[in-house]
Amino acid sequence: MIVGVSFDDTAAIAQEWVDAADPTPTFPMLLDRELLLGELYGIYNVPSVVWVDEDDRIARAPVIAPGDDMFKDFTNIDSSVHHAQLRAWVHDGTPPPPSGHEKLMLPTDAEQLARLERRVGAYLVRSGSAAAAEPHFERAVELAPMDWTIRRGTLPLRGDDPFGEKFFAFMGEWAEAGQPGYGSADPGAPG
Amino acid sequence: MQIAFLDAEHGPRETTGRVDGDAVLISAEDVSALTGWTRRPEGLCRDDVCVPVRDAELDRDEAIDIARMGAALGRPVVVDAAAGVVAWGEPSAARRGPIEAGVAPDFTLPQLAGGDFTFSSIGRHKKLLLAWSSW
Numbered sequence: 001m002i003v004g005v006s007f008d009d010t011a012a013i014a015q016e017w018v019d020a021a022d023p024t025p026t027f028p029m030l031l032d033r034e035l036l037l038g039e040l041y042g043i044y045n046v047p048s049v050v051w052v053d054e055d056d057r058i059a060r061a062p063v064i065a066p067g068d069d070m071f072k073d074f075t076n077i078d079s080s081v082h083h084a085q086l087r088a089w090v091h092d093g094t095p096p097p098p099s100g101h102e103k104l105m106l107p108t109d110a111e112q113l114a115r116l117e118r119r120v121g122a123y124l125v126r127s128g129s130a131a132a133a134e135p136h137f138e139r140a141v142e143l144a145p146m147d148w149t150i151r152r153g154t155l156p157l158r159g160d161d162p163f164g165e166k167f168f169a170f171m172g173e174w175a176e177a178g179q180p181g182y183g184s185a186d187p188g189a190p191g
Numbered sequence: 192m193q194i195a196f197l198d199a200e201h202g203p204r205e206t207t208g209r210v211d212g213d214a215v216l217i218s219a220e221d222v223s224a225l226t227g228w229t230r231r232p233e234g235l236c237r238d239d240v241c242v243p244v245r246d247a248e249l250d251r252d253e254a255i256d257i258a259r260m261g262a263a264l265g266r267p268v269v270v271d272a273a274a275g276v277v278a279w280g281e282p283s284a285a286r287r288g289p290i291e292a293g294v295a296p297d298f299t300l301p302q303l304a305g306g307d308f309t310f311s312s313i314g315r316h317k318k319l320l321l322a323w324s325s326w
Contacts, residue, residue, distance in 0.1 A: 001316050003308075005300065007324040015303050017325050028308050030300040032322075036199040039286050040296040043322050050320040052295040056311070061290070062322075090317055106290060107283045109267065116269040116278035119197050124274060127195075132274045152326055162326035 002027040007046055007149060009033050009122055009157060034119055038149050039112070042105045044181055045148035049082070051089065051096065059089065060096040061104050064184040075189065082185035096185070105182050114144035118154060125157050134158070145173065146180045196225050197278040200298075209254060210272045216254035217277075226279060228264065230255060235264060 004027060006014035011031050018029055037043055041050050043062045051060035065082040066075065088094035121136035137154045144150045151170050155162045174180070179190065194208040194215060206225060208217040219230040228235045230250070234243040242264055244250075249259040257277050261268030267280035289296045295318075299309040310318075 001313050002319045002321055003310065003313075004321045004323065006303070007322055008326075011301075011303050013325050017323075018303060029303045030308055031303055032300050034197070034199050034202050036298055036300065037320065037322055039199050039281065040289070040298060041320065042286075042290050046326075047321065047323045049322075050295075052318040052320065054315040054317060056295045056297075058290070058293045058295050059317075065321075086319065104290070106287045109283045112280050112283045112286065113267045113269070115199070116197075116267055116280045119199070120269050120271055120274075120276050120278045123195060123197055123203055123276060124271075129274060132271070136269070136271070153324065156326050 004029040005032045005037055006030065007032055007035055007038070007153060009126065033122065035115060035149055035153070039107065039115060042107060043149065044105060044146075045152075048182075049086075051086070062182055064182070066184075075184070077184045077186045077189040081188070085185055098187075110143045111147060114140045114142075114147060114150050117143065118150050121154065122157055130159070145170075146177060148181070192275055195276045197276065198280070208257075208275075209251075210275065211251070213270065213272050214251075214256050214258060215270050215272050215275070215277055216251050217257050218254050222255050222257070222260065228260070235260065 004025060006029065008014040008031065014029070014031055018025060041062060045064060047064065047066055048062040049065040050058060050062050053059040063082070064077065066077055066079045069079050072078065085096055089096060117136045117140035121133040121140065124133035124136065137158055140150050140154065152162055152167060155166060160166050183189070192208060192210060194206050194217065195203045196206050197203050204225060206217060206221045208215050223229040228237045231241065233241040235241065244263050246259050246263055249256055249263060258268050258270045261279065266282050269278040297309065297311045299307050302308045
């Protein structure tokens with residue numbers, strides 16, 4: 001069973017995307033505006049998938065798994081690689097193969113604090129206090145500069161374009177830092 | 192004043208408190224209801240655990256300095272006294288545990304379609320958690 005979880009800040013934004021999806025998702029779609037699952041499962045970017053088995057064990061730690069190849073030129077991730085692995089697991093119980101980027105990302109103290117700062121900032125934006133939110137977002141980014149859910153996720157909350165200048169500046173930093181993160185299911189893709 | 196108390200599992204909950212400079216002070220009773228930690232003579236207690244308190248400035252009359260309480264418990268806390276917002280966090284070790292052990296933590300989140308959804312309600316099936324966003 002698929003459970004879709006949006007890391008957006010409002011149901012309205014998430015619903016727009018669900019409405020635009022074709023075919024319409026029939027599985028549960030949840031809103032995780034506090035990024036609880038980021039903390040619980042060590043999710044640092046989207047779209048990420050976690051495989052959980054019948055015994056509620058984590059069969060596969062988070063990996064980047066785009067639904068399709070819309071951004072393949074940008075990410076170099078072949079989306080069909082994950083989907084084939086998933087089918088094999090669901091149908092035959094085949095465990096996930098190593099992607100070559102295997103790295104279990106465990107939360108650090110700084111990352112936890114960054115999550116709190118982001119949470120406060122998001123709350124203040126929702127409450128109409130964007131100016132009061134700013135120092136919290138700055139601090140969150142300082143504490144966890146490579147966490148995409150913070151570095152990129154806060155951009156729309158701060159009135160910035162998640163595909164704009166600040167994002168591309170981040171991409172540059174991220175590339176220079178060796179593309180830290182858990183990477184995708186596709187061993188052919190970088191990072 | 193109204194204080195917004197945030198944590199990952201609950202989102203914002205409103206409580207009352209006092210602000211003194213950079214400190215947010217919340218009554219021991221409210222703190223207990225919000226965090227599960229109760230102020231006792233032995234220290235800060237939850238279930239069978241009591242953590243001794245050595246910080247002379249943690250207690251302020253009948254109230255508790257929430258930032259100092261977090262520090263006493265080894266938890267991350269963010270306090271914005273001017274805005275009346277507190278974010279209460281889990282120590283990273285608490286979050287690392289289940290991930291390292293490969294145990295999928297349960298959770299409850301609101302559905303876009305309305306109502307709440309609890310992960311464990313799915314039962315014994317293979318599950319794919321798909322985290323996505325518009326950004």
